[in-house]
Amino acid sequence: MSGSRDGYYLPNPSAWPIIGSIGLFTTLLGLMLFLNEGKTGPWLMGFGAATIIFMMFGWFGRVIRESEGGMYNDHVGLSFRMSMMWFIFSEVMFFAAFFSALFYTRSLAVPWLADTDLLWPGYEGGWPTAGPKGPLPIEADTVVADPSRQFSTIGAWGIPVVNTGLLLLSSVTVTIAHHALKMNERRKLIVWLGITLVLGAMFLFLQGKEYAHAYQELGLTLGTGVYGATFFMLTGFHGLHVTVGAIILLVVWLRCLRGHFKPENHFAFEAGAWYWHFVDTVWVGLFIFVYVF
Amino acid sequence: MATAEVASHEGHHHPTGIMRWLTTTNHKDIGTLYLCFSLTMFLIGGFMALVVRAELFQPGLQIVDPHFFNQMTTMHALIMVFGAIMPGFVGFANWMIPMMVGAPDMALPRLNNWSFWILPFAFTMLLSSLFVPGGGPAAGWTLYAPLTIQGGMSVDMTIFAIHMMGISSILGAINIIVTIFNMRAPGMSLMKMPLFVWTWLITAFLLIAVMPVLAGAVTMLLTDRHFGTAFFDPAGGGDPVMFQHIFWFFGHPEVYIMILPAFGIISEIIPTFSRKPLFGYTTMVLATACIAFLSFVVWAHHMFTVGMPLAGELFFMYSTMLIAVPTGVKVFNWVSTMWRGALTFETPMLFAVAVVFLFTIGGFSGLMLAITPADFQYHDTYFVVAHFHYVLFSGAAMAMMGGAYYWLPKWTGHMYDEKLGKIHFWLTTIFFNVTFFPQHFLGLAGMPRRIPDYALQFTEFNVISSLGAFGLGLSQLLFVYIIVKCVRSGVRATDEVWERPRGLEWTVPSPAPYHTFETPPKVI
Ligand SMILES: [Cu+2]
Numbered sequence: 001m002s003g004s005r006d007g008y009y010l011p012n013p014s015a016w017p018i019i020g021s022i023g024l025f026t027t028l029l030g031l032m033l034f035l036n037e038g039k040t041g042p043w044l045m046g047f048g049a050a051t052i053i054f055m056m057f058g059w060f061g062r063v064i065r066e067s068e069g070g071m072y073n074d075h076v077g078l079s080f081r082m083s084m085m086w087f088i089f090s091e092v093m094f095f096a097a098f099f100s101a102l103f104y105t106r107s108l109a110v111p112w113l114a115d116t117d118l119l120w121p122g123y124e125g126g127w128p129t130a131g132p133k134g135p136l137p138i139e140a141d142t143v144v145a146d147p148s149r150q151f152s153t154i155g156a157w158g159i160p161v162v163n164t165g166l167l168l169l170s171s172v173t174v175t176i177a178h179h180a181l182k183m184n185e186r187r188k189l190i191v192w193l194g195i196t197l198v199l200g201a202m203f204l205f206l207q208g209k210e211y212a213h214a215y216q217e218l219g220l221t222l223g224t225g226v227y228g229a230t231f232f233m234l235t236g237f238h239g240l241h242v243t244v245g246a247i248i249l250l251v252v253w254l255r256c257l258r259g260h261f262k263p264e265n266h267f268a269f270e271a272g273a274w275y276w277h278f279v280d281t282v283w284v285g286l287f288i289f290v291y292v293f
Numbered sequence: 294m295a296t297a298e299v300a301s302h303e304g305h306h307h308p309t310g311i312m313r314w315l316t317t318t319n320h321k322d323i324g325t326l327y328l329c330f331s332l333t334m335f336l337i338g339g340f341m342a343l344v345v346r347a348e349l350f351q352p353g354l355q356i357v358d359p360h361f362f363n364q365m366t367t368m369h370a371l372i373m374v375f376g377a378i379m380p381g382f383v384g385f386a387n388w389m390i391p392m393m394v395g396a397p398d399m400a401l402p403r404l405n406n407w408s409f410w411i412l413p414f415a416f417t418m419l420l421s422s423l424f425v426p427g428g429g430p431a432a433g434w435t436l437y438a439p440l441t442i443q444g445g446m447s448v449d450m451t452i453f454a455i456h457m458m459g460i461s462s463i464l465g466a467i468n469i470i471v472t473i474f475n476m477r478a479p480g481m482s483l484m485k486m487p488l489f490v491w492t493w494l495i496t497a498f499l500l501i502a503v504m505p506v507l508a509g510a511v512t513m514l515l516t517d518r519h520f521g522t523a524f525f526d527p528a529g530g531g532d533p534v535m536f537q538h539i540f541w542f543f544g545h546p547e548v549y550i551m552i553l554p555a556f557g558i559i560s561e562i563i564p565t566f567s568r569k570p571l572f573g574y575t576t577m578v579l580a581t582a583c584i585a586f587l588s589f590v591v592w593a594h595h596m597f598t599v600g601m602p603l604a605g606e607l608f609f610m611y612s613t614m615l616i617a618v619p620t621g622v623k624v625f626n627w628v629s630t631m632w633r634g635a636l637t638f639e640t641p642m643l644f645a646v647a648v649v650f651l652f653t654i655g656g657f658s659g660l661m662l663a664i665t666p667a668d669f670q671y672h673d674t675y676f677v678v679a680h681f682h683y684v685l686f687s688g689a690a691m692a693m694m695g696g697a698y699y700w701l702p703k704w705t706g707h708m709y710d711e712k713l714g715k716i717h718f719w720l721t722t723i724f725f726n727v728t729f730f731p732q733h734f735l736g737l738a739g740m741p742r743r744i745p746d747y748a749l750q751f752t753e754f755n756v757i758s759s760l761g762a763f764g765l766g767l768s769q770l771l772f773v774y775i776i777v778k779c780v781r782s783g784v785r786a787t788d789e790v791w792e793r794p795r796g797l798e799w800t801v802p803s804p805a806p807y808h809t810f811e812t813p814p815k816v817i
Binding site: 008010011012013014015016017018020021022024025028029031032035036059075078079080082083086087089090091093094096097098100101104105108109110112113119120129130131132133134221222223225226227228229230232233 | 307308312313315316317318397398400401402403404406407410411413414415417418446449450453456457460463466467468470471474475476501502503504505506508509510512513516517518519520521522523524526527528529530531532534535538539542
């Protein structure tokens with residue numbers, strides 16, 4: 001192993017990146033074939049996904065060993081922290097694209113479509129809407145008999161407000177865990193991080209229930225016009241990010257059980273916590289602009 | 294602050310042959326990979342441009358059918374933008390930024406390797422789309438809905454290729470920002486950094502801000518195509534114009550992603566051959582930041598004819614014209630740097646001066662396009678094609694050529710062939726203008742872009758343009774020859790290479806050793 005003395009650690013050549021590229025390429029190639037009715041698609045996707053998971057175990061495992069082996073000084077730690085912040089910024093911009101799509105459609109495109117009688121005469125617009133050819137919206141949280149004619153939306157004050165509470169609470173618990181880590185109170189750390197994970201899992205469970213409810217009873221699907229598109233893409237990508245964040249925190253929790261991290265040096269914990277706060281903040285935006293208004 | 298000392302690598306087994314390049318974590322190796330990749334893509338994309346120009350040599354349809362013509366214009370643009378120009382500048386960044394700020398390497402070397410090695414896979418995906426049923430993407434590089442909703446499986450391949458390029462760009466940009474913020478040698482304060490480093494810092498910020506937006510846009514395309522969403526379908530309440538808004542919110546900053554590093558390179562070359570420090574360093578930094586900020590609020594100037602409200606047309610017209618101010622500051626500073634300097638015109642300087650002059654022409658035609666009522670006439674004509682080739686070829690690509698000549702002696706340890714370099718410069722500059730200057734006239738006379746056939750009155754200028762394009766394409770083979778020759782042999786370069794150039798890269802031997810600045814240099 002190449003040691004780092006007391007300087008900036010520069011890793012030796014590594015095969016993990018190229019393995020990651022092969023995994024990424026195979027996954028996307030498989031997905032592309034799957035979408036175009038290719039029979040090998042799912043197999044390629046599975047192989048690609050397995051390769052990516054293998055790469056993550058290998059690459060992150062290596063980084064964890066180097067970190068626990070004391071090869072990273074504060075300077076390296078700062079590089080990691082800065083990169084995580086910029087990565088989260090890129091994620092913010094990804095969500096910004098979908099939020100912008102929501103705002104643009106809702107306050108510009110739909111009113112324009114309703115105002116002109118050239119394209120779809122008689123279309124009233126309004127929000128929610130599934131467009132001139134889509135089903136008509138009815139009151140929120142109402143079971144719909146014929147989804148081809150009507151759809152209902154998910155009201156803010158049922159499960160969504162509970163979910164908001166769960167995520168906000170989990171942001172608090174992860175902060176308590178962080179303080180415990182800094183004070184070197186390991187038991188407290190493990191308990192509060194565990195509670196965070198439970199809260200995250202509860203959020204995902206309830207969100208899954210909402211989706212089933214929307215698809216089966218409310219007639220609200222990804223294909224329910226532009227309302228369904230913005231609703232499911234925003235909440236769906238958010239759910240995906242909660243899942244990723246929960247996996248990060250789960251790995252961090254398992255590492256805590258093994259006695260990893262030091263009060264003054266625990267980048268992975270910080271990165272996971274920041275990511276968690278980020279998905280929490282996005283949810284607040286979703287709750288306000290997708291559910292309440 | 295930045296105390297960088299490097300791990301000792303002695304005694305460790307390093308892979309050789311192909312494995313060296315596949316697994317390398319060295320910024321110079323990765324820079325070389327980026328630059329070779331960029332040059333390869335430049336030649337492939339250039340070949341596609343020649344298919345386009347061959348078809349347009351005469352009115353009527355003779356060489357390719359219209360559908361293939363559209364695939365060629367689309368692929369040419371995608372390859373040049375994402376394959377040649379962007380990776381080219383990242384190659385320069387990899388080679389030069391650690392050396393310029395006195396760092397031992399990039400901040401995250403393994404991630405650096407991944408940023409590069411995603412690209413060959415992305416372009417394998419993109420290029421192989423030419424061979425699937427239905428042919429390659431043919432909707433233009435802007436991928437406008439609803440045309441891309443209707444295309445075949447090649448559109449999906451393009452979407453996924455763009456996702457991969459986006460991941461590569463974002464990871465690369467994160468690495469560059471962190472290197473600049475965290476890896477500078479002691480004493481290398483932000484306002485002492487070479488301008489190339491500054492322009493890349495701002496470029497990297499733009500990349501992280503807008504590549505995810507492009508990813509979002511093509512993701513919406515994908516779900517509209519396969520998962521029943523209605524983002525761009527009015528029947529479901531969506532709007533195809535929304536795609537244009539999201540795309541150009543990415544697209545305009547993308548233009549600066551492709552030109553700011555070029556400004557950086559020019560700002561390194563001109564002081565060296567003027568034997569004077571850069572005039573107005575602080576204003577250069579501020580102007581770059583200003584351009585980057587403005588780039589977020591001008592996007593709809595690409596959409597003046599789409600039917601926006603009058604307030605939108607006016608806002609985007611004025612905000613676009615504002616960009617002329619910081620850009621003018623830059624041109625002024627370059628000219629002032631040369632003013633009363635002890636000028637010599639080696640090949641890099643020739644390219645730099647040509648870039649200042651020709652890019653400014655592209656800037657002016659951009660101002661013409663920014664005027665909304667005038668744009669109603671110019672929109673989607675060859676005037677636009679002429680405009681963006683003046684900024685992208687004689688701006689970005691020629692700045693990279695100049696930069697290559699400027700730093701090749703440092704990279705290879707050999708001087709390039711100065712005589713051949715000058716010939717390459719003159720051939721490139723003359724043929725470039727022969728190719729693209731007539732396109733201004735064609736556009737003003739109303740010849741539409743992206744059409745394989747044209748009315749008879751456009752013939753003469755198209756013939757001139759096509760002849761120029763073939764000359765321009767062939768001249769680039771000379772460039773490849775000069776580079777290969779320089780790598781293999783040539784007069785030994787001194788450490789300084791040029792006459793008392795500024796910058797840390799000239800304090801290390803030529804060729805630059807595999808590891809530089811293992812002990813950080815002292816910057817005063
Ligand atoms: Cu623009």
